[in-house]
Amino acid sequence: MLPKQTEYKVGMYMRLSHDDERAGESLSIENQRTILTRYIEEQGWTVYDEYIDDGISGTTFEERPGVQRLLEDAQNGRINLIICKDLSRFGRNYIEVGRYIDYIFPMYNIRFIALTDNVDTANTDSASMDMLPIMNVFNEWHSANTSKKLRAVFEANAKAGKYKTTVPPYGYLKGTDSKHTPVIEPTGAAVVRRIFELRAAGNNIRTIANILNADHIPVPSDHYYSLIGKPNPIRNCGHLWDNTSVSRILNNQIYLGRLTQLRTKTVSYKNHKVIKKDESDWVVIENNHEPIVSQELWDRVQAVNASVATGRHTKNFKLLPLSGLCYCADCGSKMRQHGGCERNSTSPVYVCSRYAKYGKAYCSTHTIRIELLESLVLADIQRQIDLVLNEPDIREKLLAYKKGDKTERDNAARKRLRDIDNRIKELDRPIRSVYEDKVAGLIPDKVCAGLLGEYQEEKDNLTVEYEELSKRTDAEDQDERDVDEYIRRMKSYAGAETLTREMALTLIEYVKVDAHPGKHKAPRTIEVFYKLIDKPLTNKHNALESLS
Structure with missing residues (x-):
């Protein structure tokens, strides 16, 4: 049996969550301290230390440094005595609160007092101790109910276009209107546009970061705090651009003028782990504010991101088009x-990487001069541009090529859709007629039900x-949009005399190089597969x- 305590060393615990702040002064840390201190002095006890969790929910114990130290x-x-103003200050998780009060504290001979709830583990026969389980459950219900109400408020505000953020995204300032609509910040916006242009030109993420660092462009956090006239408080910032900071900008739809909120959520009101929501559950408002980049530039960047090529620089830091x-x-x-060389030439070449790594037992060289391959690919692109500009029925031919043998099946699907739609409308009439006859007493219940x-x-x-069938016809509509976009892209490069990295990444899906014929001027097959009309690779x- 544990000895009865006679001298107490008191741990005074106080907590205030953000939700509790709305309740006013009665729950403030200072108010809790005043009430507890007065009671402790009246009892003649000694305060060992104060333990405070300010702005932290009571549904979890692990995330509260104050309670962990206590x-x-x-x-x-x-x-050997823990005192708090009420049970909800100690916690709003009835399982955890009950575990500590009923098992852990008695095991260590620790007395627990929730002052205003009249809970005192030294007096187990009191009515308040009998009501303890019910109070714990109520405190957790209160937390769950508050969480539900707050989620509803956040969702309503997001759908109304109210931007909830502490630090605005790089290139924008937080608006002063009621919705905090993002307002363009010229210096940061210019850097954002430059990042998108560099990526659209085919530069990889690391190269873009290196360019920004070489030009001594402040990183987003440094730039933000310089705008508000404060030192950057972020530790281990590094003050240099890296892959993460560049990628975060390139993937942020806010630069299109699109406000996307509620992309994450916590597992529950008790488990605060943040998880990503399904994209269909995001709250998205189009044309919410002035964009920094155009849709056309955004699409070019996405085409580069989706490319099978990341690209590798040469020794003189040049990124070749292909x-x-x-x-x-x-x-x-x-x-x-x-x-290396091809015969007596010193021109750089492409070779099969399998051959280069394992030798001729696994593949042949497939050597081709880079300059020659680029000229052949450019010539093929120019032929495609000529077809797009001069072939009168090129759209129909491209659609037929893209669909393959699906055209007849798609036409049948569209006809079937029309027939189904008409039949569904026809069925509404007899259903209504049977119901009316039943109400009028003209047919028996059994016949009506049947x-x-x-x-x-x-x-x-x-x-x-x-x-x-609608899903199938939607895919057909996508084929048409792809062909139209292919034609638009080809026209945008009309008159091009040089193959650039940007052009290659915008137009080309991939290129297949046939084996080296071994003879001078012998025929050789080079196949160019284009984005939007040829099948993409699923394994890059x-x-x-x-x-695919």
């Missing part, structure tokens, strides 16, 4: 840049079929293993 001191014998886009036609491996069941079953089956490392 429990550590209690278990180490530094305190770097990372070329594949061996026989083994499917990527072609590697090589500074007819309605048959009609409804047919309608449900047709609805399911309609939805499946091998062109043969995973054609």
